Amino acid sequence: MADNFQSLSRIKCKELHSKLMTPEAAAALIPPGATLGMSGFTGSGYPKRIPGALAERIRAAHAKGEAFKIKLLTGASTAPELDGVLAEVDGIELRMPFQGDPVCRKKINAGDINYIDIHLSHVTQQVQAGYYGKLDIAVIEVVGIREDGSLIPSASVGNNKTWIEQADKVLIEVNYALSEKLEGMHDIAGTPLPPHREPILIHKTDDRIGDPYYHCPADKIIGIVETNDRDRVNSFSEPDEVAKKIASHILNFLKKEVEKGILPPNLLPLQSGVGDVSNAVISGLEHGEFENLTAYTEVIQDGMLGLIKSGKLTKVSATALSLSPEAVDDLNENIDFYRERIILRPQEISNHPEVIRRLGTIAINGMLEADIYGNVNSTHVMGSSMMNGIGGSGDFARNSFLSFFVRPSVAKDGDISGIVPMVSHVDQTEHDVQIIVTEQGLADLRGLAPRQRAKAIIENCAHPDYKEKLWDYFNRAQESGAQHTPHILSEALSWHDKYLKTGSMK
Structure with missing residues (x-):
């Protein structure tokens, strides 16, 4: 896709202007053997350009007979531009906690990639506790950087807060393909390791307990890349x-x-996985008798936007938007409407057993x-x-x-x-x-x-x-x-x- 953004227009912190670079320059900052925490959750909010540039660097190294692999941690599945390109060049030594890419899957099942499949709510505490060693670099997509240096989250949150806090260094991709008006939709909060935990005070789907932004010290950011690339999410077909x-x-x-x-007339907060059945259930709810529905889930698909528009679904909490191109257009055109009804949180909160059990x-x-x-x-x-x-x-x-x-x-x-x-x-x-x-x-x-x-x-x-x-x-x-x-x-x-x-x- 051609870059049609105005350079630096979304990087409002002047202190960071000097860190703007090409994807190739950013990839050159990633050493062989590094452990990377990259953004991305169910094909949404993943970095679009740095992984591809890194894959080309790995390909060139392998052509010279040099060893070059990285350990890759994300929120959940990403897309061909991340999992796919890195797997294709045999650049992944370890992958966790979830993937959905066919090339990556093939390499896992061939024994070429060590894959650790864990509950998504467990990732943060395991990384905090050092189960996977030191996190070297975080690569995070955002939609903008504010004057004070705070980062406006993109279409998914996942483990990004954890990656930023735990990594020694941070690379940022500022993506112009999504509306800056996503600002304010997010609620960024987390939990420390025990024995320092306190109750998570979410009693209703739309309770907010955190901050709308990520925070990262300026000296930790080693590079910024501007992009204008949409998430790779296919259009959803009608359920069979x-x-x-x-x-x-x-x-x-x-x-x-x-x-x-047993259930109240407006049910209880809904959680639904990704797929045809989920879309069919959502479609049925849109044309059914239930009113004033809420959702406390992981991913918001096209059907949920329709359910929100119909007035049936009043509040939704998730960690990611996983939308077709048509639905992204709808989101951008009606962002003020959706921002009042959608909250995106870190997956350690969206999937937290305490909150799930409390909300029922x-x-x-x-x-x-x-x-x-x-x-x-x-x-x-x-x-x-x-x-x-x-x-x-x-x-x-x-x-x-x-x-x-x-x-x-x-x-x-x-x-x-x-x-x-x-x-x-x-x-x-x-x-x-x-x-x-x-x-x-x-x-x-x-x-x-x-x-x-x-x-x-x-x-x-x-x-x-x-x-x-x-x-x-x-x-x-x-x-x-x-x-x-x-x-x-x-x-x-x-x-x-x-x-x-x-x-x-x-």
Whole structure:
């Protein structure tokens, strides 16, 4: 994209003008073996130019036979301009805490990148405690620098406060593609290591406890790069019929919970993962009967902007905006309206168990597979290959008032069942999973013992092609051995084994 900004117009602190440089000059300040904390959360707010320049530097070093890799820490997934380019040149030694790039994924599963997949709410305290060694350089995207040197956050917050505080040096990308009027939307606060913690005083979704800006000493900033590049987020397609059916099951369930008096008429704060089902649920809410909704979540997608515009959703707290180009235009054109209704926080706050438990969120997250007792695999294909990561689903699953896990009942044209005898990898144990939903139906597992859960999941969630096989496994498991959670260990993972050998679980 051509640079059509006026140089220095968003860098209002004159003390920092001398630090303006090219992306190549900034990348030259990053030494081999460095540990970098980069901004970015779900394809939003990541640095756009420095990673590419760094990748070219690494490529040139490798061509000369020189070793050059870095350790890369972010908020969550980024984009091809960051994860992709650095993975392509074999420039990443270690990656954490979440990724979604196909090139990066391929390198992880080939054993070329060491990947540490952790709960997003845990990142800050682990970095503060030194689990990953010294943080050498932070590379942070902002939309502007104020006269006093404070930094105006961009479209995501993630771990940026932590990176700025913990890094020895800081590189800044000032991005002109987003409106400066994002200023004021953010609430930047954090928590120290124990024993110095105090309660996080968020009692409502829109409570503010921090500052709208990042703060970084001027002498810590070693370079500033100006950009005018949008986030790489694709336009969202309309949810398919499977996603609409799953959403319908969820919305009907919530309606009944209101009728029973378990939920208030405006529900509880919503948390929803990224994807088609989430968009289908949001679409259903926009045209449904619930009013005065709130959300305490991680990511705001296109659907939530529509829900805000409709007046159904009054306040949203998140850590990132993950918007299509069309939605970015809408945001920029109506920024004053949205700024009054959206708060962006660090992920240690957006995902903090204390706040999630206090607010009583309704969590809706995706999964790769569930077993008949309610254990969920969110991350590993066939037990060994990493897909993306656990992200924040565990933060919300364990601490929400209601915890849904959703997916279609089959994949790969029916050759993989979403419901299996035993999951090939466990991310969310049966203790954290309350409700499982596929297009086939909904299994409410609350108050059920293991064998009761199995019956509910098989009957309501399994695809017809696999239901009889699941009943056969469960019934035979009950004929011998202990009866609390009946299993046939020699067969428990046989479905996965059969798929790997034949290409189908059928």
